[in-house]
Amino acid sequence: NAGVTQTPKFQVLKTGQSMTLQCAQDMNHEYMSWYRQDPGMGLRLIHYSVGAGITDQGEVPNGYNVSRSTTEDFPLRLLSAAPSQTSVYFCASSIDRGPYEQYFGPGTRLTVT
Amino acid sequence: KNEVEQSPQNLTAQEGEFITINCSYSVGISALHWLQQHPGGGIVSLFMLSSGKKKHGRLIATINIQEKHSSLHITASHPRDSAVYICAVIPDTGNQFYFGTGTSLTVIP
Numbered sequence: 001n002a003g004v005t006q007t008p009k010f011q012v013l014k015t016g017q018s019m020t021l022q023c024a025q026d027m028n029h030e031y032m033s034w035y036r037q038d039p040g041m042g043l044r045l046i047h048y049s050v051g052a053g054i055t056d057q058g059e060v061p062n063g064y065n066v067s068r069s070t071t072e073d074f075p076l077r078l079l080s081a082a083p084s085q086t087s088v089y090f091c092a093s094s095i096d097r098g099p100y101e102q103y104f105g106p107g108t109r110l111t112v113t
Numbered sequence: 114k115n116e117v118e119q120s121p122q123n124l125t126a127q128e129g130e131f132i133t134i135n136c137s138y139s140v141g142i143s144a145l146h147w148l149q150q151h152p153g154g155g156i157v158s159l160f161m162l163s164s165g166k167k168k169h170g171r172l173i174a175t176i177n178i179q180e181k182h183s184s185l186h187i188t189a190s191h192p193r194d195s196a197v198y199i200c201a202v203i204p205d206t207g208n209q210f211y212f213g214t215g216t217s218l219t220v221i222p
Binding site: 040041042043044045048058059088090097098099100101102103104106107109 | 117143144146148153154155156157158161163199201203208209210211212213214215
């Protein structure tokens with residue numbers, strides 16, 4: 001059981017470039033989410049999905065897109081990277097939306113120059 | 114405005130000391146989640162609780178729903194407990210977790 005996996009671990013982008021952060025889980029969890037972690041702030045929800053084919057916006061969705069074509073995979077796309085998107089990104093999954101234990105991936109450290 | 118406040122922000126302790134980390138929140142909740150983030154960055158779940166007390170090894174988590182407060186205790190602290198401890202809540206009117214900024218704990222041998 002790999003749990004939640006994320007790739008890449010580190011990435012440097014130039015302003016305006018696009019990229020996709022990958023996230024996969026093998027626990028058959030319905031709920032998946034993307035967070036960003038910035039110094040001095042708590043984790044903030046970017047986008048989430050309650051099942052294959054269903055996604056919705058979280059607290060800070062601007063500049064990001066997601067899709068969920070399978071239960072296992074939940075990629076996060078940066079459309080046109082900006083320095084304000086420099087952050088650590090975490091993917092998480094849980095059995096369902098709501099008060100259920102969340103399992104986190106190892107994180108992706110992204111720097112936009 | 115962060116609905117979840119943790120204290121202290123930073124904590125240094127000697128090995129063997131009893132440690133308490135506090136979490137206060139401002140809304141009614143359906144559950145509270147304690148998480149641990151090690152220096153390498155990975156985040157792991159410690160406890161989910163909605164009432165009372167839970168214990169796992171040297172870690173104890175308590176919650177007082179009326180006072181909107183939870184504590185995480187570590188008994189006989191060890192350098193390997195050095196990490197950031199994060200509190201998160203789900204409001205009883207919603208389905209999204211809201212996270213505190215974390216308490217950075219350093220345990221010195």
